[in-house]
Amino acid sequence: MKQIIMHIDVNSAFLSWTSAYEMQMGIDRDIRKVPSVIGGNEKNRHGIVLAKSMSAKKFKIQTGESLLEARQKCPNLLVVPPDYRVYTRASKALIEFLKTFTPDVEIFSIDECFLRFTDINKKEAVKLAYKIKDIVYKNFGYTVNIGISENKLLAKQAGDFEKPNKCHTLFSDEIKEKLWVLPVEDLFMVGRKTKPKLNKWGIYTIGDLANADYKLISSMLKSHGRLIYNYAWGRDDSMFKPKDSIKSVGNSSTLKFDVTNTETAHIILLSLVEMTAWRLREANMSCRVVSVSIKDKNFKYSSKQRKLLYFTNCTRDIYISICRLFDELWDNKPIRQLGVSISDLEYSHKKQINIFQDELSAKNEILDKTVDIIRTKYGDEAIIRGVFANSDFKPLLGGYPDDEYPGMSSIL
Ligand SMILES: [Mg+2]
Numbered sequence: 001m002k003q004i005i006m007h008i009d010v011n012s013a014f015l016s017w018t019s020a021y022e023m024q025m026g027i028d029r030d031i032r033k034v035p036s037v038i039g040g041n042e043k044n045r046h047g048i049v050l051a052k053s054m055s056a057k058k059f060k061i062q063t064g065e066s067l068l069e070a071r072q073k074c075p076n077l078l079v080v081p082p083d084y085r086v087y088t089r090a091s092k093a094l095i096e097f098l099k100t101f102t103p104d105v106e107i108f109s110i111d112e113c114f115l116r117f118t119d120i121n122k123k124e125a126v127k128l129a130y131k132i133k134d135i136v137y138k139n140f141g142y143t144v145n146i147g148i149s150e151n152k153l154l155a156k157q158a159g160d161f162e163k164p165n166k167c168h169t170l171f172s173d174e175i176k177e178k179l180w181v182l183p184v185e186d187l188f189m190v191g192r193k194t195k196p197k198l199n200k201w202g203i204y205t206i207g208d209l210a211n212a213d214y215k216l217i218s219s220m221l222k223s224h225g226r227l228i229y230n231y232a233w234g235r236d237d238s239m240f241k242p243k244d245s246i247k248s249v250g251n252s253s254t255l256k257f258d259v260t261n262t263e264t265a266h267i268i269l270l271s272l273v274e275m276t277a278w279r280l281r282e283a284n285m286s287c288r289v290v291s292v293s294i295k296d297k298n299f300k301y302s303s304k305q306r307k308l309l310y311f312t313n314c315t316r317d318i319y320i321s322i323c324r325l326f327d328e329l330w331d332n333k334p335i336r337q338l339g340v341s342i343s344d345l346e347y348s349h350k351k352q353i354n355i356f357q358d359e360l361s362a363k364n365e366i367l368d369k370t371v372d373i374i375r376t377k378y379g380d381e382a383i384i385r386g387v388f389a390n391s392d393f394k395p396l397l398g399g400y401p402d403d404e405y406p407g408m409s410s411i412l
Contacts, residue, residue: 004125005240006115007147007155008098008132011164013111014038014051016142017090018080023141035059036078039067050082085282085376087111094140101132104242106152112159114152116240122148122171129167137165153236154179156188175234180207189228194221206232249287251276252339253397258297259335262327267387269322271397272340274385277315278396280342281372286311288344290318292325295337303339304329309356311346316364317357318342 010016012032019032035056040047047067059074071077091110099105104116117125129146136144143165147158150172157179158170170178179187185195187206201216203209209217210232217225230236251272259265269292280287291305304325312318322340374383384395 002118003150003240004117004120004122005149005152005155006117006125006129006132007108007149007152007159008094008113008115009145009147009159010094010111011143011145012051012053014082014087015053017087018083020090020141021083021086031078031080034078035061035074035076036080037061037067037070038082039070039079040082084279088279088282090140094136097136097139098132101128104240106241108156112156114155114240116242122169126167126169133165133167151234151236152238152240153188153231154234157186160186170234172234176207179234180205180210180232182206184209187228187231189224189231194224194228197221248341248343248345249276249279250339250341251279251397252293252337254337255335259338260332262330265326265330265335265338266323267391267393268338268397269326269340270319270385270387271394272338273315273319273322275396276340276342277313277318277368278372278375280313280345281368285345286313287318287342288346289342290321290325291341291343292322292329293337293339293341294326294330294335295339296331296333297336298333299336300333302329302331305341305343307344312357312361313368314361314365315368317361 015032015036015038018038019030022029022031032053033055034053035058036053037049037056038051039049049061049063049065049067049070052061052063052070056070056074056077059070059077061070061073061077067079070079087110095105095107095113098113098115102115102117106114106116108114117128120128125148129148133144133146136142145159145161145163145165146167147155147161148167148169148171149155149158154170154172154175158168161168161170161178182205184190184198184203184206185192187209190198197220198204198209201212201220203212209229212229214226214229217229219225221228253268253272255268259268287308288311289305289307291303293301293303295301306321306325308317308321371383380396387393388395
């Protein structure tokens with residue numbers, strides 16, 4: 001089937017969305033126009049730069065570096081904390097808008113997606129891409145890059161060409177001139193670990209990879225080698241999977257001390273579930289599968305998941321299942337990191353009354369709604385569970401992992 005794929009990528013998404021949001025709220029500043037970063041919790045030494053403005057870039061501030069380093073480079077740096085809810089709302093609004101052009105939308109990450117068209121030619125596609133880009137700017141107040149091609153890989157590569165606010169094509173007949181000239185690390189799926197290996201074999205550009213000895217690449221890098229070799233030729237046989245919703249919501253926390261007893265672990269799990277379930281309700285969804293993960297002092301990782309009897313987004317129900325899973329999984333070794341994740345999601349409006357849910361669970365759903373409203377209006381910690389009062393534990397953990405980058409991918 002003849003198809004046109006467009007890759008839509010929000011330029012400096014966190015910064016753009018925060019800025020657009022602040023404008024809407026009547027806050028009299030544009031964080032895009034000053035040296036600014038979106039950064040994790042600054043009190044935490046793990047706080048890192050998640051996104052930076054163009055003027056912060058001039059100070060050589062880099063995504064992923066610590067806020068401490070960033071401040072040394074630019075003492076007047078404006079640090080804006082990340083706001084997960086703003087990003088999900090903005091992301092959802094963009095997807096809804098894009099669906100007015102085609103029902104075939106595949107979400108790739110919080111700020112990237114693919115559109116598929118089967119009824120337009122290349123020329124019309126380019127025209128349409130410019131139109132979409134301009135209306136996004138007019139309606140939402142931020143810019144996007146759009147890559148246009150015949151498959152997802154090439155569209156994504158095109159979307160990564162010069163930024164911001166640009167449309168680029170990368171059709172099969174343009175591969176040599178536009179793709180092969182790029183450094184090999186610019187190819188999708190060529191990571192930091194693969195680049196030095198390829199360089200060692202004299203492969204510096206994507207063209208070098210395309211014209212390298214396939215047998216060598218295949219024997220040295222196995223299936224990953226075969227994948228990137230095909231990518232260098234622009235071959236991508238992955239299916240287009242229309243998916244306009246999130247697949248799972250996860251949340252984990254590296255602990256400041258080793259946890260050695262069940263009670264403490266349960267409290268931390270509760271704070272993780274509080275945030276995870278809130279995010280789920282924000283997305284207007286319910287889950288059917290819950291899972292818990294443990295990383296112990298020696299960095300040994302284990303996890304366990306379970307299918308629930310019914311779809312839920314109730315903090316209490318999820319928490320009870322998570323604790324049971326944890327109790328089954330934990331081998332009493334000191335814990336360094338705990339994680340909670342929920343999947344098999346569906347939109348809540350499809351939810352039906354179910355016979356497995358007890359009365360307390362139904363009551364708790366109402367409680368959750370009320371708590372959500374209060375927190376949205378007055379802040380995360382305006383209302384907290386009794387167990388957290390007078391304790392050193394944070395009542396809600398995560399929402400954004402401070403110590404992981406990029407992290408947002410965990411919700412998709
Ligand atoms: Mg982006």
